[in-house]
């Protein structure tokens with residue numbers, strides 16, 4: 001990773017133990033345990049409605065855990081001041097339009113908020129960094145455009161640039177390649193790999209198992225309210241497990257996945 005969006009320099013460890021997640025009294029998943037630390041990419045696969053976003057929002061302190069333990073560097077996430085948390089963790093949500101017609105550059109500058117003194121305005125250096133982050137995603141030409149008047153894929157890239165401008169130690173990305181064309185999917189995956197190489201921790205969800213294979217150091221499956229893993233990709237992604245996860249036959253799964261993926265899974269231990 002070049003210097004533009006280098007992590008803040010502090011090592012980070014996010015740890016969930018026996019976590020129960022959900023909305024109000026509605027439990028979505030229970031008994032979830034995972035740890036993520038510097039310089040690794042953990043990918044999460046799961047069906048629609050399986051609880052990936054709910055888990056991410058809980059890890060980010062945006063939803064209260066319904067049970068279990070959630071610690072950032074040994075301290076409960078709920079006890080971290082929001083500003084300090086925002087200096088450590090950035091979130092790339094699924095792309096949506098905003099009610100306000102912000103310019104793209106201003107959207108990215110919002111990523112600097114936790115790094116500025118309270119009520120301070122962004123400075124030239126913040127603007128330069130924001131532009132650099134847009135350039136990393138190949139969309140610096142959008143800087144002056146209205147955020148609501150760009151395409152869904154462009155918005156996705158801008159949201160990633162905003163998260164990079166935050167210079168987090170952990171980047172949580174909810175389906176970062178959804179709505180991107182083939183080339184931009186590849187460029188975003190390459191960029192995520194460079195962030196990891198630069199020491200950032202990355203937790204991402206995807207509906208494309210081959211993307212997890214391409215970048216993840218460890219893989220987890222969120223299946224019927226339980227977390228399988230995180231563990232080595234080959235250990236976790238067996239044909240049987242993925243077929244059950246997506247409710248297809250093993251044959252359908254193998255036919256649909258790229259050959260590189262099915263060959264790698266073929267080496268996985270049988271269940």
Ligand SMILES: Nc1ncnc2c1ncn2[C@@H]1O[C@H](COP(=O)(O)OP(=O)(O)OP(=O)(O)O)[C@@H](O)[C@H]1O
Pocket residue numbers: 023026028046047048049050051052053054055
């Ligand atoms: N705000 C909410 N209030 C109540 N239930 C919710 C809320 N948001 C999501 N849910 C429910 O929680 C469950 C998990 O949803 P979640 O969005 O976490 O799944 P997901 O794995 O991210 O799905 P997708 O892959 O479709 O984005 C679903 O049953 C969903 O209907």
